[in-house]
Structures are given as C-alpha cells and as structure tokens.
Amino acid sequence: MEADRHGISASIYAKRRKLSVLVISKGNGALGKTDKIENYYGFKKPISGKELYQNGIQQAKNLGVEFIEDEVVSVQYVEHFEVETVNSKYEAKSVILATGTNRQTPNIKGIRKFEGKGVSYCAICDAFFYKGKDVAVLGSGNYALHEAQQLKPVVNSVTILTNGEPIIENRSLDVDVKSKKIREVRGDTKVEEVEFEDDTIKKVNGVFIALGTASSNDLARKIGARIENNHIVVDENMQTTVPGLFACGDCTGGLLQISKAVYEGAKAGLEVLKK
Numbered sequence: 001m002e003a004d005r006h007g008i009s010a011s012i013y014a015k016r017r018k019l020s021v022l023v024i025s026k027g028n029g030a031l032g033k034t035d036k037i038e039n040y041y042g043f044k045k046p047i048s049g050k051e052l053y054q055n056g057i058q059q060a061k062n063l064g065v066e067f068i069e070d071e072v073v074s075v076q077y078v079e080h081f082e083v084e085t086v087n088s089k090y091e092a093k094s095v096i097l098a099t100g101t102n103r104q105t106p107n108i109k110g111i112r113k114f115e116g117k118g119v120s121y122c123a124i125c126d127a128f129f130y131k132g133k134d135v136a137v138l139g140s141g142n143y144a145l146h147e148a149q150q151l152k153p154v155v156n157s158v159t160i161l162t163n164g165e166p167i168i169e170n171r172s173l174d175v176d177v178k179s180k181k182i183r184e185v186r187g188d189t190k191v192e193e194v195e196f197e198d199d200t201i202k203k204v205n206g207v208f209i210a211l212g213t214a215s216s217n218d219l220a221r222k223i224g225a226r227i228e229n230n231h232i233v234v235d236e237n238m239q240t241t242v243p244g245l246f247a248c249g250d251c252t253g254g255l256l257q258i259s260k261a262v263y264e265g266a267k268a269g270l271e272v273l274k275k
C-alpha cells in the first residue's frame with residue numbers, strides 16, 4: 001500500500017492491522033507551513049506544524065512503516081495499482097491519496113475559458129484527442145516532463161512552456177522548451193495559439209496544465225476517480241469511485257483542518273484492503 005501525508009495517520013492504523021505500508025512524500029505540505037497550532041486537541045502549549053509532522057513520522061516509523069521521499073507523478077491500475085514517482089515505480093494492492101490541495105491553476109488569460117476545449121489537466125486521459133496534433137505542456141518541473149513524455153508518442157509535437165520559470169535541470173526527455181512569459185491562450189471555439197509577452201505566437205491545438213507537482217486531483221483524475229467541485233468524491237469509508245483507491249485529508253474537501261485529516265486517515269487505514 002502507498003500513501004502520502006495524513007497519509008501518516010492512515011499508515012499508523014493500516015500498519016497496526018499488520019499490512020505492509022509505504023508512505024511516499026515529497027516533504028512539507030500544508031501542515032509544515034503551519035507556525036502555531038492552537039486548536040488541535042491535547043497540547044497544553046501551541047505546537048508547530050513541523051513538530052507535529054515530525055512526531056507523526058517518528059510514531060509511524062516506530063511501528064515499522066516505511067517512508068520514501070519522492071514525487072508521485074502518476075497512479076494507474078493494471079491488475080494492481082502502479083505508483084510512478086520521479087525515481088521509481090511501486091506496486092500496491094491499495095492506494096491512499098493524501099496529498100492535500102495544491103492544484104495550481106495558472107492565472108493566464110484564456111486558460112479557464114478553454115478548459116475542456118483544448119485546455120486539459122490530464123495527459124493520459126486526453127492524449128488520444130490530440131493524435132497527430134501540436135500541443136504544449138505548461139509547467140517546469142518533473143510533473144510537466146512526465147506529461148510531455150506521455151504525449152510524445154501520440155501527438156505530432158510537444159513544447160514545454162515554462163511561463164518565465166527555469167526548466168528543471170538534468171532532464172532526460174528531449175523536448176522543445178520555451179521559457180518566455182505567456183500573455184494569453186487564444187482561439188475561436190477551441191485553443192488555436194499561445195501568445196507570449198514578446199508578441200510572438202506559438203500555434204497549438206492543446207495546452208496541458210502540469211504546474212508544480214501532481215495534486216491529489218490530478219492523480220485521481222488520471223485513474224478515473226470522480227471529482228466534484230474540485231474535490232475527490234469518497235464514500236463513508238474514504239474509498240473513491242475506483243475500488244481500492246482511497247483519499248483523505250484536504251483533498252476530499254469539507255473542513256480543512258488537521259483533526260478532520262487525521263480522522264479520515266484513520267478511517268482509510270482501517271478500511272483499506274478490508275474487502
């Protein structure tokens with residue numbers, strides 16, 4: 001089984017049920033950014049998010065939970081779940097998504113207007129619609145490279161647009177990169193071109209958004225789990241619409257608080273692999 005952060009809460013409950021548990025995380029999430037927590041039960045003095053996080057990791061490690069620091073770029077299902085990270089691939093019977101809410105929508109004119117009409121958030125889901133066409137991937141990190149790699153065998157050409165950000169170094173993928181700032185994504189009824197701030201234009205049929213790291217929504221969407229109002233849909237046992245795929249914490253919406261994330265993690269950890 002694989003999981004992420006409140007994640008850690010899920011891993012504690014799952015491990016105590018004698019399951020083999022691996023937590024994959026790329027480091028600080030919302031919890032790590034929290035300076036002073038005064039509303040979480042059981043602390044006489046405020047505790048920092050970082051300390052709470054470190055304590056949780058130590059508690060899980062004491063139980064035998066394995067931790068790996070890496071970035072997840074994709075989750076797929078073929079006979080079993082396959083979790084792909086920047087550095088490796090892992091097989092799992094179940095997966096718990098607990099990667100918070102970090103979906104980034106770029107503040108570029110035209111992106112929202114053309115969502116579903118040339119602007120896509122999932123290469124593996126939509127590559128087929130761009131067979132033989134020219135597409136761009138918006139992003140500058142490992143996730144953008146992963147999406148470009150998925151598209152390359154299907155489309156005519158892929159260009160990574162970093163919108164002014166430096167592209168990740170040591171990339172193995174041979175792909176065209178444009179680092180210029182973007183002014184607008186334009187078209188009539190669907191995407192036709194990207195205009196840069198230096199007045200130049202790149203003709204494309206599609207723009208795939210892959211900013212930062214893959215969020216829970218991105219990962220859930222790739223595997224076909226339902227998302228509503230920007231949150232992953234789960235049942236009362238924290239299972240998504242894909243059997244064996246669970247989600248907990250901020251990514252399921254509702255109260256964006258530690259107590260709720262810990263509860264949902266515990267629930268997912270208890271329910272995983274029950275059936």
Ligand SMILES: Cc1cc2nc3c(=O)[nH]c(=O)nc-3n(C[C@H](O)[C@H](O)[C@H](O)COP(=O)(O)OP(=O)(O)OC[C@H]3O[C@@H](n4cnc5c(N)ncnc54)[C@H](O)[C@@H]3O)c2cc1C
Pocket residue numbers: 004005006007024025026027028029030031032033034035036037038039040049070071072073098099100101102213214215216248249250251255256257258259261
């Ligand atoms: C500034 C701030 C102050 C807050 N104050 C409080 C407070 O006082 N009390 C309170 O109850 N709540 C507070 N919150 C909310 C609380 O931090 C969150 O509700 C809680 O941390 C949610 O837990 P989570 O596990 O869902 O997500 P997160 O804590 O965001 O953890 C997500 C984890 O997933 C990892 N991750 C994400 N994407 C990937 C990927 N592609 N591959 C690998 N790993 C990935 C991240 O590195 C991180 O470790 C605050 C939040 C913020 C931002």
